[in-house]
Amino acid sequence: MSHGRENEVLSIAGTVLYQPLDPITLANPFPIFQRLQRESPIFWHEGLYAWVLSRYHDCRRVLQHTEQFTRDRRKLGRYVSVDEMTIQSLDPPEQVALRQSILHCFKRTDTGAACREAIESFEGNLNSQPKGHPFDFMSCVAEPAAIRFACSLVGVLDMSPESYRSTFLRLTRAMDREVYLHHRDAGVEATRELNDVIDAAIATAPAGSMIHELYAVPDVAQMHPAYVRNTISAAFNAAFSTAYSSMGSILALCLERHDLAKQIVASGDVSLGVSELLRFTSPAQSTARYATCDVEIAGINVRQNDPIITLMAAANRDPEVFEHPSELVLDRSPNPHLSFGYGPHHCVGVKPAEEFLCHFVMRLAEWESRLTLAASPTWLDTATLRCLDTLPLSSIGGARG
Numbered sequence: 001m002s003h004g005r006e007n008e009v010l011s012i013a014g015t016v017l018y019q020p021l022d023p024i025t026l027a028n029p030f031p032i033f034q035r036l037q038r039e040s041p042i043f044w045h046e047g048l049y050a051w052v053l054s055r056y057h058d059c060r061r062v063l064q065h066t067e068q069f070t071r072d073r074r075k076l077g078r079y080v081s082v083d084e085m086t087i088q089s090l091d092p093p094e095q096v097a098l099r100q101s102i103l104h105c106f107k108r109t110d111t112g113a114a115c116r117e118a119i120e121s122f123e124g125n126l127n128s129q130p131k132g133h134p135f136d137f138m139s140c141v142a143e144p145a146a147i148r149f150a151c152s153l154v155g156v157l158d159m160s161p162e163s164y165r166s167t168f169l170r171l172t173r174a175m176d177r178e179v180y181l182h183h184r185d186a187g188v189e190a191t192r193e194l195n196d197v198i199d200a201a202i203a204t205a206p207a208g209s210m211i212h213e214l215y216a217v218p219d220v221a222q223m224h225p226a227y228v229r230n231t232i233s234a235a236f237n238a239a240f241s242t243a244y245s246s247m248g249s250i251l252a253l254c255l256e257r258h259d260l261a262k263q264i265v266a267s268g269d270v271s272l273g274v275s276e277l278l279r280f281t282s283p284a285q286s287t288a289r290y291a292t293c294d295v296e297i298a299g300i301n302v303r304q305n306d307p308i309i310t311l312m313a314a315a316n317r318d319p320e321v322f323e324h325p326s327e328l329v330l331d332r333s334p335n336p337h338l339s340f341g342y343g344p345h346h347c348v349g350v351k352p353a354e355e356f357l358c359h360f361v362m363r364l365a366e367w368e369s370r371l372t373l374a375a376s377p378t379w380l381d382t383a384t385l386r387c388l389d390t391l392p393l394s395s396i397g398g399a400r401g
Contacts, residue, residue: 016040018052020176020383027379029285029386030326033314042298050288050307051297056318056338058298059310062289064343066091069289069308071345076290076305082224086231092344098231101217102348108216110208111153111352115359118149118243122360126367129395134374137391138248139165146244149356154236155209156201164240167194171237175384194233202229210235235349241385242283242353247360248388249281252377254368257328261365264330270358273330277357279337280328282313285386287341312338313386370396 016035019025025032036043036054045052053059062069072091074080080089087095087102122145129135143161151159167190174187198211205211211232214220220228254260264273291306302308316337317325340347347353375392 016043018045020048021381026381026386029313030317033311033317034326036311037314037318042300045309048307048309050309051300051302052309052311053297054311054314054318055298056315056321059312059315059338060342062297062308062310063287063338063341063345066344068292068295070292071289073290075292083226084230085224085227086234087348088231088234088345095344097219098223098228099344099348101220102210102214102231102235105210105213105217106348106351108208108213109153109210109352111355113208114149114152114352115356117152118145118356119359119363121145121148122247123363126395129393131395134392134394137251137371137393138244138388139390142244142247142391145247146240149243150236150240153210153239153352154198154201154232155205155211156197156236157204159197166190168237168240168244169380172241172380172382172385172387176382191230191233194237195229198229198233198236238347238349239352241387242349243356243360245283245385245387246278246281246353246357248377248391249283249386250277250357250361251364251368251371252388252391253277253281253328254364255371255373259368260328261361261368264361265365267330269331270361271354272333272335274354274357274361275335275337276328276330276332277361278339278354279316279322279332279335281386282316282337282339283386284339284341284384285313286311286384287345310338312341372396 016032016039018032018036020029033054036052041055042051042053042058044050053062070076070091071089072080072094073089075091087099122141125141125144129140135141139161143165147159147161147164151157170186170190171194174184174190201211202215207213214228214232250261264270264277267273286309289308289310291302291304291308293304295302297308316322316339319325321336322332323329340350340353371393373392374394377391378389380387380389
């Protein structure tokens with residue numbers, strides 16, 4: 001073990017073994033998260049070469065305080081080209097102007113139209129599946145709906161779901177750089193491909209789309225074009241991946257729990273139920289930061305430049321913050337989950353994502369009793385994003401109503 005941490009780590013790591021890509025962990029990471037919180041809330045993971053945090057308040061502290069915990073690798077003495085920068089790779093104050101411009105543009109973006117188009121795709125593709133014959137929900141239904149949502153929201157012409165899957169997988173595995181170092185080059189290639197798509201869309205994006213409304217904000221024209229374009233690319237992939245992964249996770253949960261979507265709709269506050277679904281399923285499982293100075297976290301000395309992984313999915317079930325954390329409480333309020341991060345890097349696309357998922361749950365309430373599992377689901381071998389790879393279903397008829 002490097003960094004001379006042998007005694008330090010052995011004293012805190014206990015007997016918990018956290019292997020993010022172990023099939024058992026992929027299928028259900030929450031039991032190991034609970035053990036980490038109890039036995040090793042902060043420990044050095046040699047395989048990930050990072051400190052791993054699992055308790056809510058520790059994670060939130062790291063996400064909030066950019067003066068101590070950064071995403072900007074330049075603060076570590078590394079060179080980063082402007083062609084690589086996004087608002088997620090820069091800390092305040094540098095990312096504030098573009099971040100505020102995006103938040104402003106989303107007030108003018110026609111999110112409702114993007115949601116309606118995506119739900120029409122969802123409904124149409126479900127209706128087109130042969131009744132009584134197995135089909136894969138993720139590839140046949142979720143992918144087309146998610147790409148429709150991302151394209152309409154951002155302002156990109158129609159894109160083939162099959163072609164974007166390759167981009168999505170390469171980008172997602174590149175986010176797991178602590179696990180998949182050998183996938184970095186593929187991630188760079190996928191980023192370049194997506195950037196080309198966004199570049200082409202800037203001139204044609206219709207009014208009401210993110211691209212059109214963002215470039216209508218006066219200050220944006222003065223910003224570096226690559227920085228703006230890269231951030232739009234990141235927003236596009238985030239819109240797709242959030243919609244895609246959440247549709248699978250939520251539907252799988254509805255198949256386990258009878259009439260779950262109907263219960264949420266009947267509650268009268270779908271947004272409250274969606275917030276709880278996001279806390280419970282936690283599609284974005286983790287994110288990384290670097291210590292900018294020597295600092296103490298939960299009694300452990302973390303050294304300057306050390307990588308830190310915050311397990312947001314674990315934090316979302318911390319019993320110190322959430323009563324009955326392993327239960328779905330559909331009227332949970334307040335619900336300060338970290339599914340979209342926290343602090344200066346809190347996801348700027350929260351409102352569109354939540355609006356889409358509200359539409360999805362409302363429509364799913366008409367479908368959940370008409371769908372059955374045809375085989376066991378499988379999960380993508382990805383650590384940062386928890387996402388189904390396949391969800392084999394059979395349909396026993398069209399939606400009611």
